Amino acid sequence: MTTAPAQDQRRLLDVQALDTRLAQLAHRRRTLPVHAELEALEARRAQVDDQLVAARTIASDVARELAKAESDVEQVRQRAVRDRQHLESGHGSAKDLQGLQHELESLGRRQAELEDVQLAIMERAEQAAAAQQALETEQADLAVQAERLVARRDAELAEIDSEVAAVTAQREQAVAGLDAGLVALYERIREQQSGLGAAALRGRRCEGCRLELNPTDLERIRTAPADEVVRCEECRRILVRVPESAS
Ligand SMILES: [Zn+2]
Structure with missing residues (x-):
């Protein structure tokens, strides 16, 4: 049988209230909505980073294609310039000059085709740049x-942490000087019973498991010495008799 001064048993309820408050703060700290918001935002950022890498690759590929198309057009244009100069100089046989004339016509068609290709690539380059x-x-x-x-x-x-610090300080004060055996028992039960180690007996009800005690148990508890540490038969938590307990 564990015993502890009745006064200490009642003060244990204050410690329990502060421990419950600390558990709530820890839960709130973990489940702040901002955590989920940040996670969603980071996921979107990673997605955009990937998309941007792809968009830059496309833009640089199209730029290379455009440079090639420009050089193709330029080559044909220079060839036509040379042919025209040759033609204008009047050197060469009539057959040569006729051949040059044909080549110029075909170069003109070729240049027009290449310029269409170039235009199409320029459009794609604009789209790629806009996407990027x-x-x-x-x-x-x-x-x-x-x-x-x-x-x-x-x-x-930071706000939660400062509240945690304040409640922790209150808890240290509340537990100071309490019967060591009682506190050790409380800690052990609290670990097993999801944070709730001690509960008040209010009326006929254990405030730990919310169950009503049967008349036999109630009578035994009522007649037990004030310094006896009694336990709830249902949940095994420390049951603290308070003025509102049934008698
Ligand atoms: Zn109980």
């Missing part, structure tokens, strides 16, 4: 949002 730009803008926006969210999260955590 949009992703860069989104990336920058998300970075700003993330910074704000982190600041908000840190502020919310």
Whole structure:
């Protein structure tokens, strides 16, 4: 049989209330909505980062294609310039000059085709640049949002932490000088009973498991010495008799 001064048993309820408060604060700390918001934001950021890598690859591929198309057009254009100069100089046989004339016509058609190709690539280059730009803008926006969210999260955590520190200090005061055996028993039960080691007997009800005690147990508890540490028959928690307990 464990015994502890009745006064200590009642003060144990104050310790329990503070421990419950600390458990609530720890739960709130873990489950702040800002955690989920940050997680979703970080997922979107990772997605945008990947999309941007892909968009930059496309843009640089199209830029290379465009440079090639420009050089193709330029080659044909220079060839035509040389042919035209040759033609204008009037050197060569009539057959040569006729051949040059044909080549110039075919170069003209070729240049027009290549310029169409070039135009199509330029359109794609514009689209690629616009896509890249949009992703860069989104990336920058998300970075700003993330910074704000982190600041908000840190502020919310700091607020909870300062409350935890205050409650912890109160708890240290509340537990100081209490019967050591009683506190050890309380800690052991609290670990097994999801944080609740001691409960008041209010009326006929154990406030730990919320069950009503049967008349036999109630009578035994009622007649037990005040310094006997009694336990709930249902949940085995320390049952503290308070003025509102049934007698
Ligand atoms: Zn109980």
